[in-house]
Amino acid sequence: MDKSTQWSVDAITKWYGPGLRPHYGTVIHEGRKGLPEAKQDLIRLAGDPLYPVIVRSTALSLLTAYPGEDSVQAFELA
Numbered sequence: 001m002d003k004s005t006q007w008s009v010d011a012i013t014k015w016y017g018p019g020l021r022p023h024y025g026t027v028i029h030e031g032r033k034g035l036p037e038a039k040q041d042l043i044r045l046a047g048d049p050l051y052p053v054i055v056r057s058t059a060l061s062l063l064t065a066y067p068g069e070d071s072v073q074a075f076e077l078a
Helices: 005-016 024-033 038-047 053-063 069-077
Strands: none
Touching (some): 024 053
16 A cells, blocks of 8 residues: 555545535435434435435435425426
């Protein structure tokens, strides 16, 4: 290995950003329960091309329970 552990940590932080985001399964579960805090994570999932299509489409389907301009924008972007 020609790279250090710190190099790896820095590269991952640069790519994904600081902090941990919840796993998409957790977000979908919270969305199915109708928890208000799931809305922003569902919007993030719906618009992130790094997630599989089935994850993004499930997030969109769950967003129908969360009305608002930001949800409409997520649908328009999709």
